[in-house]
Amino acid sequence: MRQQAWQQFTQQGLPTLRDEQWKYTPLRMVAALLKEEENNVGGILNEARTKQSNIELQFEANSYVKQVDFDNVAIFNHTFNLAEHPLAVLNTALMQSGVAITIPDNTVIAEPIVITCIANDASAEQTQQLRHIIKIGVNSKAQVIFKYESATEKRYFVNIVQEIHAGENSHLEHVIIQEQHDDALHIEGVHIKQAANSIVKSYALSKGAKLARFDIQAHFAAAGSSCEMIGLYQAKGKQHVDFHLNAEHKQPHCRTKQFYRGIVDDKAKAVFNARVVIHPQADKSVSEQTNNNLLLSNTAEVDTKPELEVYHDDVKAAHGATVGQLDKDALFYLTARGIQKEKAEEMLRTAFLSAVIDEIDSVMVQALFRTALGMMEDKNGR
């Protein structure tokens, strides 16, 4: 499997700006770090199976949460189409570590499962490839939180693939909090396959890394499922953040909600591409896409593209996108009441992001997001 994937990867290479899915996100820096692997392929492919990733995975191991067993090749690449994801091909060839979360049927896990992934100096020596596999059994419920952090100043590249199987009637809250140092390169694909009547809520926050690219995809394998994708991004300095969301409605009575907001400052760039496809047989589909951006500097850039492909008339679908700046009238109002300009701006930025945080069900996740964003007060001013 690894050989085959590596061959495939060397043939097609990294995606370029000519590739519609990568139109706004160049991978020059990733390519530079990959050079070494390419020069030392044989060694690395052999090593990959035995040598763990230099990303430290911290979690409480128990009967539900374990390291992924990479010898069991049958468990990989089931929730997405490998041909569409060149970085997942690379990951398939070189994947080293990851967590396997398996929740049996009819099980409710009350405590959140937290996985902290910490990069260290050694992470810069070669590319880091993580593969996480999550299976939620029938009627089961769980909350899984991934935190990405850095304990190094060096540039490294981490390429992650998450495969999520949500069983019938299951309920998963899936959280990503990305707060790595400003020189990290982070690419992550989250591929969700949902059985009938399952509910998946994906909450993502990206504020670290030089380059952060997320592909979050929901595939409804049966009727009655719903997927919420809610997230925030903050980019400043020379950061580049890119979210690609995708939901394919191939079954009746499924619902998608995509709601993202971002703040982009300095020379940073944010890319947002949400796509919902409603296929002919997907009766009673409901989809809603919203993307709002605050652009705070003239050297920053936002490229947003909320796409909708509808092949069926029995749908309700809407999307909206805005790009703007802080409301001048509101700013004046606050300063006229004696609030310092910087403080007033911060209040408005907080208010802008809070609208997204308020959509999150879990109070705990709300608090995590607020802390990560440095918001001192919650929405009630406490």
Add this chain to the structure above:
Amino acid sequence: MSNNAEIKEIASQEYQHGFVTDIESESLPPGLSEDTVRAISAKKNEPEFLLNWRLKAYRHWLTMKEPKWPHVNYPPIDFQAISYFSAPKSIDDMPKSLDEVDPELLRTYEKLGIPLREQEMLAGVVAVDAVFDSVSVATTFKSKLKEAGVIFCSFSEAVQECPELIEQYLGSVVPYADNYYAALNSAVYSDGSFVYIPKGVRCPMELSTYFRINAANTGQFERTLVIAEEGSHVSYLEGCTAPMRDENQLHAAVVELIALKDAQIKYSTVQNWYPGDKDGKGGIYNFVTKRGDCRGDNSKISWTQVETGSAITWKYPSCILRGNNSVGEFYSVALTNNMQQADTGTKMIHIGKNTSSTIISKGISAGRGQNSYRGLVKITPSAENAKNFTQCDSLLIGDKCGAHTFPYIEVANKTAQLGHEAATSKISEDQLFYCMQRGLDMENAISMIVNGFCKEVFKELPMEFAVEAQKLLEVSLEGCVG
């Protein structure tokens, strides 16, 4: 007729030598090469610079690939099978009266309320000029326009009469290397229209009426150039609500608009080329490049289009908002029924300060039609205080059609304010029942709701065309239910 084959043979022989001088046939045999390009240019007695331009375009075209990104499907086009220059059809082939015209076509004309004489012209009935007073009408118009200093003529005439304007402006908005079909058009365009409005002049009439009478036979590689000098105004309408008889399957037109300081151009299109039959056989491929350049400060370009025809439509009338305070608008209704496919939208490129743009797009899909909105709003770093509002709505009629939205929004200036709204829905059963309970049958109810859906766009059309456009939608939607 019997010597037609002979003529063709002679023509093709001469073609092999690189010259086509056969006056009788006035046509080039199918095929595309540098010789074809030279032959077209020679026939039109074009100045050297134009020939060179065509050749550069042709050479560049050879290096390009047909675009694959539009959301449409069609079999590959054989560019060697197309005849790139043909004079009007032989008189022998043309119908002698309306009795010889396809009754289906006549039925449609009647529904649209098109006057008999115009029907004859549209259906290509022979020697219409003899019975129709188009010449005198044209003369009246021409003198009125001439008085105002407006130049409005065929592109070929303009090449002879004001080559300096052509040399200055041709390709300045859509360069020959812009895209595959623009390059092809630049190499082989046959004719088209030319409009020049001098400084400070408000064009005394809609350039529509005249156009409708005179320029029905526009050819398949049409080239239009509209220049509005400082402070001038012009409203131009192309196309026709009536389905036109046409033998060419591929249409690749290029339209360039230039608005200088304080100038305004309003360009309206009603496109109703043959859409093909119910199974998608036949039908026109309409691959068009339309772009306006708001070159001067305070200039404004407004595109309005009603697209109901063609098997495949692929067009993005765009505005480059270069001048400060310039304004770009795009209002569009695109309808696809049966097997039609449309991939249409606009690009608004904000460069100047305080520029603003509005996009209102209404897509209607019925039958097995596929309708895509594809738009780009780009705010460059220099575009201080740019504003854009975009609304693109889709209406679905029937469960086998598709409606798609691909809006690209690229912003690199923090003072920009952009809003994009879109909704996709079907005609609600409640609305239908309400109309039917008041006595309207299903088709009337649908057409009433559809016209309501499109209202914001129709009100941008010149009055008489708004009425015709409504009728056109009704006719185009016929048989979409039941």
Add this chain to the structure above:
Amino acid sequence: MFEIKNLHATVDGKEVLKGISLDIKAGEVHAIMGPNGSGKSTLGNVIAGRDGYEVTQGEVLLHGQNLLDLEAHERALIGVFLAMQYPVEIPGVNNMSFLKAALNAKRKMQGEPEVDAFDFLNTVKSKVKQVNMKEDLLYRAVNEGFSGGEKKRNEVLQMLVLEPTLAILDETDSGLDIDALQTVAEGVNSLRSADRSFIVITHYQRLLDYIVPDKVHVLADGKIVKSGDKTLAMELEKEGYGWVEA
């Protein structure tokens, strides 16, 4: 003139009308009262031919013609008018042109020429006054952004213009203050004539103070459980629906 014989209807397989019979003579006004969910609105919708209801048994006859064989618009054209409980908004469709299209559809069926635009405007304007509606609503999209009361007045306006044979008022009184209620009632009363019948569906008796019915029927659980004259309505007002629901 209008007759319902043993009408049964289901929605999503569930029976909501369980054998209704009614006989309304020309010129009569019948009130249908009943608690929520008793099938009142369903009855109106079934008569008018709304999709989503399956008639499993029975007949609905207007001048001897079975309405159930006809499409919704055909029923409208022979004189069935349903003033809806929740009038639908139709964005972009001008109220005036909607009214004109409906009237012309009727005239066409009757073999009459299209209405003269000038005459039509005058007629409509006088009727707008009659229902005390703001004239600018005529030039707005059908019901779009209308208040609840404006929507109801608009329904009555359409009724006045279309002059139906059988008018069904489905909770036309809901959401109306007392002034509006009186205007609406006056509009209806002005149409009362020997060759026109009304079905007034309502939850409350107060509308019947202004539109005095010839007969009152109480509908409960898809059946007419009691019929009487206008005093029955007053009884209901006093005692509530408890006794029919029990």
